[in-house]
Amino acid sequence: MGLLKSMEDEYPLIDSIFQEFCGSRGIFTVEDFLIHDLNALISFAEKQPYSERLIQGIDQLLSVVNGLHKPWLNGVELLKDAQQNKHTFAVAFEEDDPILYGAFREGFITELVGQSCSGKTQVCLLAAASVAKGYAGCVVFIDSGNSFSAQRIAHFVNQDSSFAPKQGNIEALDVIMMKILCYSAFDIFSLFDVLHQLEMKLKNQICSVRLLIVDSFSSLIIPLLGGNGPYSHALMISAASLLKKIAHEYHVCVLVTNHMVAGEGGTSKPALGESWKSIPHVRLLLSRDRESNTISVIRHPSMAAGTQVKFRISNS
Known part of the structure; x- marks a missing residue:
């Protein structure tokens, strides 16, 4: 897990708007996101101009975490x-x-x-x-x-x-x-x-x-x-x-x-x-x-x- 910016090409909802929104809350990495209060983050997102898209971005980032796996070793x-x-x-x-x-x-x-x-x-x-x-x-x-x-x-x-x-x-x-x-x-x-x-x-x-x-x-x-x-x-x-x-x-x-x-x-x-x-x-x-x-x-x-x-x- 790393910087949100590095995920932009693969995950379209984690775009510059979502990154700017997260950055305003001190969230720049997946780790930052996970240790943040999710309820407070969603509440803050609901007050923003692109609230629906931001909440979709939060859901996508949670899905990414759930799908994490380690590379194979021989x-x-x-x-x-x-x-x-x-x-x-x-x-x-x-x-x-x-x-x-x-x-x-x-x-x-x-x-x-x-x-x-x-x-x-x-x-x-x-x-x-x-x-x-x-x-x-x-x-x-x-x-x-x-x-x-x-x-x-x-x-x-x-x-x-x-x-x-x-x-x-x-x-x-x-x-x-x-x-x-x-x-x-x-x-x-x-x-x-x-x-x-x-x-x-x-x-x-x-x-x-x-x-x-x-x-x-x-x-x-x-x-x-x-x-x-x-x-x-x-x-x-x-x-x-x-x-x-x-x-x-x-x-x-x-x-x-x-x-x-x-x-x-x-x-x-x-x-x-x-x-x-x-x-x-x-x-x-x-x-x-x-x-x-x-x-x-x-x-x-x-x-x-x-x-x-x-x-x-x-x-x-």
Whole structure:
């Protein structure tokens, strides 16, 4: 996605009149358009001399976003990229085997789905601790619901037997904690701001990010899905495309959380609908009983659906 001017030849409604109209609102790129308040933009368009044509231009631009796709890559390029750049992170509770080895991989979007209190945030915090402690580069944690806990991350770090309390570990813990960057985002527009800033830093090699966490992605999208139709859908797809771009081009593991909603027949299903479910490379369902937590595979490129791993979350 780029400048609106570059789209003029292919899309006749995105002409000089439409571009001038958008420019008066500070909109010069597709990204600018998507993070703008659509209702305010339509209201402003209705007051202009060419209101009907401007609104048609808005609809066409939304259709363009919905039809975005990435160019094809051949198998040799994909294999070479996977071998050289897409490393897998080991994430484990209390020295158990890694949780579903291969689920946390650079270039992947991994989605954690589950009911409230199923352990989604705990897995995010554990992943942040594991990557910050064991790998070069930093972790970016985008917090949409005041779920980030530095104390919990420190607990996971200190849980490692190789990190038992001893002289110098206080300083080492500080180094690890400094590699974890937390940002608050309480609506989709704040998320876009953080992601665009992050992409710019990665592009200019200002920072090296190994893991990007959005907890919770669904809570930022759901408020939009009530009555905005194509606009909210376009925002979700645009955010998904940006996450995929960051994951693939900059070799970042992206971890997002999603909640459950009521489905047919009283069953529960992941929120965000059919358009979203094809976005993550890995989808994991978290559940909890009195004794343990369970991760079940919904989708995984190298693991059968239904595969389960049990684990415990220490409260100490």
